Amino acid sequence: MPDMTQKNSIELNRAALETSSDVAISEGRFEQARDLLKELLEDESLNLPDIARLQRKMGNAYASQWAFEESLYSYEQAFKTLQQLPENNEWWQEWIELQLDYSFPLHTTNRFDELVRLIQEIKPVIESKGSNQQKIKYLKLVFMDFLRRYRWFMCPEETISHIRMIIQLAKTEKDHPTEIWAWGLLGFTHFWRNEIKLARDACEAAFELMKHTAYDEVTAMCNTTFAFSYRREKKAEQAEVWARKAIAHAARNNNQTYEKFNETVLAWVYLKQKNFTEAERCAISAYDFFTSIKLPHLPVCGLLLIHLFLLKNKIAEAAQYAFVLLHPETQRMPEDITLLVKEAVAFWGEGDLENTRQCLCKAVELADETGYL
Amino acid sequence: MHTRIAVVEPDIVFHPALILMFQYSGRFDCVGVYETSSALLSAQHTTLQLLLLNIDESANLPLLRKQLPNVKMIVITQRSNDERVLHALASGAANFIAKGADPAQYLQMCSDVLNNNIRVSGDIARQILVKNKNFEINEVPLEVLSARENEILRLLAEGKLYKEMARHLLISIETVKRHCTNIYQKLQVNNRTEAINKFFANR
Numbered sequence: 001m002p003d004m005t006q007k008n009s010i011e012l013n014r015a016a017l018e019t020s021s022d023v024a025i026s027e028g029r030f031e032q033a034r035d036l037l038k039e040l041l042e043d044e045s046l047n048l049p050d051i052a053r054l055q056r057k058m059g060n061a062y063a064s065q066w067a068f069e070e071s072l073y074s075y076e077q078a079f080k081t082l083q084q085l086p087e088n089n090e091w092w093q094e095w096i097e098l099q100l101d102y103s104f105p106l107h108t109t110n111r112f113d114e115l116v117r118l119i120q121e122i123k124p125v126i127e128s129k130g131s132n133q134q135k136i137k138y139l140k141l142v143f144m145d146f147l148r149r150y151r152w153f154m155c156p157e158e159t160i161s162h163i164r165m166i167i168q169l170a171k172t173e174k175d176h177p178t179e180i181w182a183w184g185l186l187g188f189t190h191f192w193r194n195e196i197k198l199a200r201d202a203c204e205a206a207f208e209l210m211k212h213t214a215y216d217e218v219t220a221m222c223n224t225t226f227a228f229s230y231r232r233e234k235k236a237e238q239a240e241v242w243a244r245k246a247i248a249h250a251a252r253n254n255n256q257t258y259e260k261f262n263e264t265v266l267a268w269v270y271l272k273q274k275n276f277t278e279a280e281r282c283a284i285s286a287y288d289f290f291t292s293i294k295l296p297h298l299p300v301c302g303l304l305l306i307h308l309f310l311l312k313n314k315i316a317e318a319a320q321y322a323f324v325l326l327h328p329e330t331q332r333m334p335e336d337i338t339l340l341v342k343e344a345v346a347f348w349g350e351g352d353l354e355n356t357r358q359c360l361c362k363a364v365e366l367a368d369e370t371g372y373l
Numbered sequence: 374m375h376t377r378i379a380v381v382e383p384d385i386v387f388h389p390a391l392i393l394m395f396q397y398s399g400r401f402d403c404v405g406v407y408e409t410s411s412a413l414l415s416a417q418h419t420t421l422q423l424l425l426l427n428i429d430e431s432a433n434l435p436l437l438r439k440q441l442p443n444v445k446m447i448v449i450t451q452r453s454n455d456e457r458v459l460h461a462l463a464s465g466a467a468n469f470i471a472k473g474a475d476p477a478q479y480l481q482m483c484s485d486v487l488n489n490n491i492r493v494s495g496d497i498a499r500q501i502l503v504k505n506k507n508f509e510i511n512e513v514p515l516e517v518l519s520a521r522e523n524e525i526l527r528l529l530a531e532g533k534l535y536k537e538m539a540r541h542l543l544i545s546i547e548t549v550k551r552h553c554t555n556i557y558q559k560l561q562v563n564n565r566t567e568a569i570n571k572f573f574a575n576r
Contacts, residue, residue, distance in 0.1 A: 109399075326476055328476065346473040
């Protein structure tokens with residue numbers, strides 16, 4: 001039996017190892033994190049809540065590396081460990097953490113039925129027993145699921161209320177990075193609900209907070225929302241100014257996704273200037289990048305490409321972009337544009353290129369009128 | 374594990390869109406899109422599970438079926454009233470899809486065929502019945518089937534879904550599927566359409 005000093009030293013050693021593994025995960029040294037966790041798990045004097053927590057962290061070390069099968073296995077081990085414990089508050093806290101971490105591989109591997117079930121299952125427990133930080137994590141999960149289900153377009157009011165709840169909780173917790181993130185996402189969500197002023201207001205709130213706490217990802221997001229909002233309003237000059245600002249910022253931070261988003265704005269500006277070569281170069285560069293990482297937001301460049309290929313009278317090529325825009329995993333477009341695109345694809349499938357052209361021309365005209373081009 | 378799928382489509386402009394369709398689905402691993410059946414066969418895919426085949430290549434179906442006996446095949450056609458669709462179905466294609474269907478319909482069709490959940494449009498079903506006697510079918514008498522299997526075959530011919538049959542016969546969907554697999558084996562067919570053909574040929 002170790003005396004108190006010995007016991008303290010063992011616990012301190014354990015805590016140091018666990019902290020090191022947390023740091024290793026956050027710094028991307030996953031193999032090292034797992035080695036540390038394995039070493040900790042070999043300690044026979046560990047109690048069950050500690051074992052469950054370490055197994056969960058092992059799952060996180062795999063999930064952060066996108067080794068999802070292994071991560072799910074570790075999470076399941078943690079669930080089994082928890083089930084051996086009598087129910088108490090400590091048990092529930094670990095159970096909540098485990099469920100929240102478990103959601104990440106489900107989301108990333110498109111196991112949405114399981115994810116929706118998990119969201120339902122966890123809700124009452126979070127409401128009654130969750131800490132504010134756990135509630136924030138949970139609301140983020142629900143928010144992201146809303147975006148996915150509505151395919152990032154015209155999300156319902158509930159989506160807005162969830163992100164506002166995150167802002168409130170983050171304020172209470174003085175969790176500035178989360179608050180900034182949530183304002184940025186609120187701007188994005190309002191924009192895709194066609195609420196331009198609210199989108200800009202949310203981004204301004206994020207910019208205000210970022211005067212004190214830098215957050216490059218959200219700066220890129222908000223610059224992009226501004227550029228897109230002027231594109232939607234068909235104000236080419238302002239759109240270009242914001243897009244170039246966003247590209248410069250994103251390039252400094254090596255954030256290719258936002259660079260490409262804003263290249264689509266430049267493509268639209270070039271199109272308006274009738275510089276079709278540059279418009280096509282920018283739109284194709286963005287499209288190729290988005291498709292290479294399976295980004296869903298294809299309409300922001302796909303409709304431009306349809307327009308550009310119609311101008312060259314390359315109907316079959318234009319129809320290919322139309323076909324991909326109808327994919328159920330890509331961002332939705334306004335219903336009237338979608339119907340025209342669908343009709344065009346049906347005509348193309350029958351080999352009727354004249355009607356394909358007519359439908360696509362109507363779709364592009366409508367998109368141009370409503371600011372969706 | 375993703376389903377391994379290939380496409381034979383002479384229209385090369387369509388190729389990138391087909392590849393993206395499968396990539397974005399997150400469920401299918403598109404191992405190749407080829408202009409011709411011979412190009413596909415040259416690639417010697419050994420673990421292919423599903424093939425989408427343009428109707429213009431459907432004359433090669435018997436060869437493809439021989440070379441790729443475990444691969445389920447869907448025919449892509451410009452028009453459902455194309456005479457070749459019936460021949461393709463009779464030659465072992467599991468189903469067909471209009472080329473201008475949207476990606477959601479393509480993906481649903483692929484999943485359905487993989488799960489043996491095959492539905493044929495009323496139009497095609499009628500054509501199958503009308504044309505049925507023109508097809509050469511190696512007759513296997515329906516007597517080889519048990520009473521229950523005969524009943525299930527009749528329900529298949531009526532266009533019932535697995536779940537509808539399960540409800541009607543008060544058995545589980547799994548049991549229905551098992552009976553269907555037995556029926557296909559006994560009748561030496563590969564899918565619902567071929568089984569229905571045999572059913573009507575024997576009436």
